[in-house]
Amino acid sequence: MTNAAIVKAQSPAARSFNRALKNPSLLVSSAVLLIIVGLAIFAPLVATQDPYAQDLLARSKPPVFLGGEWNHPLGTDALGRDFLARLLYGARVSLFIGFAAALVSGLIGGTMGIAAGYFGGRVDACIRFAINVRLALPVVLVALAVVSLFGTSLVTITIILGLLLWDRYAVVLRAATMQVRSLEFIAAAETLGTRTPRILVKDILPNVSSQLIVIATIEMAHAIMLEAALSFLGLGVQPPTPSWGLMISEGKEMLLFDSWMITIPGIALFILVLAINMFGDGVRDVTSPEGRN
Numbered sequence: 001m002t003n004a005a006i007v008k009a010q011s012p013a014a015r016s017f018n019r020a021l022k023n024p025s026l027l028v029s030s031a032v033l034l035i036i037v038g039l040a041i042f043a044p045l046v047a048t049q050d051p052y053a054q055d056l057l058a059r060s061k062p063p064v065f066l067g068g069e070w071n072h073p074l075g076t077d078a079l080g081r082d083f084l085a086r087l088l089y090g091a092r093v094s095l096f097i098g099f100a101a102a103l104v105s106g107l108i109g110g111t112m113g114i115a116a117g118y119f120g121g122r123v124d125a126c127i128r129f130a131i132n133v134r135l136a137l138p139v140v141l142v143a144l145a146v147v148s149l150f151g152t153s154l155v156t157i158t159i160i161l162g163l164l165l166w167d168r169y170a171v172v173l174r175a176a177t178m179q180v181r182s183l184e185f186i187a188a189a190e191t192l193g194t195r196t197p198r199i200l201v202k203d204i205l206p207n208v209s210s211q212l213i214v215i216a217t218i219e220m221a222h223a224i225m226l227e228a229a230l231s232f233l234g235l236g237v238q239p240p241t242p243s244w245g246l247m248i249s250e251g252k253e254m255l256l257f258d259s260w261m262i263t264i265p266g267i268a269l270f271i272l273v274l275a276i277n278m279f280g281d282g283v284r285d286v287t288s289p290e291g292r293n
Contacts, residue, residue, distance in 0.1 A: 019286045026282025032275040040091040049082035051089045052240050056080050060258055074264060077250060081240075083261075087268060090242035094224045094272060097158050101223035102216045104162025109169025110212055114204055116170070117177025127170065134167045143226060147235045157236060161223045169215050176208040210287035217280030221273045228269055244269045 020026050039046055049072070056079070062068040063075040063083070074083040116127035146160050180186065181204070189199050230236030231245030239246060244265040251261025 020282070023282045023285055025278050026286060029275045029278035029282060032271065033279060036091055036272055036275070037095065039088055040095055043085070043088035043092065047082065047085035047088050049085045051081060051085035051242050054079045054081055060254065060261075062258070063260060063264070066260065075258075075260065077247070077261060078254065083247075083264065086242040086247060087244070087265060090244045090247060090265070091268070091272070093154070093237055093241065093243050094227065094269070097154070097161065097227045098220040098224040098276070100158045101161035101165060101227075102220040104159065105165040105219055105223075106169055106212065106216050108163070109166030109215075110173055112166070113170040113173030114177045114200060114208070117174040118181055118200060118204060120178075124174070127174070131167050131170050134164075137164075139164050139226065140229065143230060144233070144235055147230060152230075152235055152238050154237060154241075157227060157230065161226055165219045165222060168219060169212070172211050172215055173208055176211045177204055180204055180207045210283065213287075214280045214284045217276050217283065221276040221280075224269070224273060224276075 055076070058072070058076050058080040059078055061072050061076040061080075064070055064073050066075075068075050072082050072084070074087060076083055077086070112127045112130070116124040143160055143164060147157060150156050150160070186199065186203060189203055227236055227243070228245030228248070231243045232249040234249065236245055237243035239250075247265040248262050248269075251258070251265070254261050
């Protein structure tokens with residue numbers, strides 16, 4: 001059997017898996033994300049110190065690579081709290097907000113985009129108007145205003161970010177749905193009298209799922225960065241809850257003396273956002289028509 005015949009004999013899932021194994025961007029980013037998620041889930045086992053416990057006699061201890069002690073591998077902050085513990089528990093906050101905000105915005109924007117692309121006409125006009133209104137609003141300024149009005153709890157921040165980041169889903173899925181809508185199998189399903197909800201769920205959604213996943217990774221990274229920015233400005237996650245943006249904000253006063261207080265959470269934030277974006281690029285490469293040969 002020739003190689004071409006073997007490829008044709010494979011199931012779509014097997015072909016996708018084989019393409020994923022040949023994509024270094026997807027493999028590396030997946031490994032990094034698995035490590036970060038694993039460290040966040042098992043934070044109590046990895047970090048034996050309490051992230052909230054203060055020890056004023058052990059303030060601003062340096063990490064071990066700068067001559068510190070192994071009982072605080074990444075040192076302590078200005079209140080004597082273990083930096084490693086706060087970093088790992090802060091990863092939980094970033095991952096939760098990023099995933100939940102991407103989920104909320106995906107439900108809103110995905111529904112609007114698919115509806116606009118499939119129904120067209122007045123539905124499309126109304127949704128395009130809503131998209132234009134959203135694009136006219138500066139995300140950071142609106143988030144600052146709304147958070148200052150409704151509070152800075154974790155749930156509030158997540159909902160606000162989810163309500164502000166749906167536009168990219170709507171734009172991309174509208175265009176993708178319009179392309180799928182023009183295909184013959186959709187016309188055949190309509191001719192046979194298939195109900196519209198079934199067409200949307202069984203026929204349209206699976207064919208735009210790859211675009212949905214890519215946009216979800218972009219918005220997840222965007223939400224994490226916005227949460228860090230809000231926390232840095234004092235309107236995000238409030239102390240003593242660990243947050244990478246809050247840790248950077250707390251360490252800015254020690255920038256000239258203990259720059260590692262900003263460097264460590266800054267590098268962690270950079271690695272997480274980069275891994276999420278690389279994962280999205282890898283998924284795009286694997287699921288794109290050019291990568292299906």
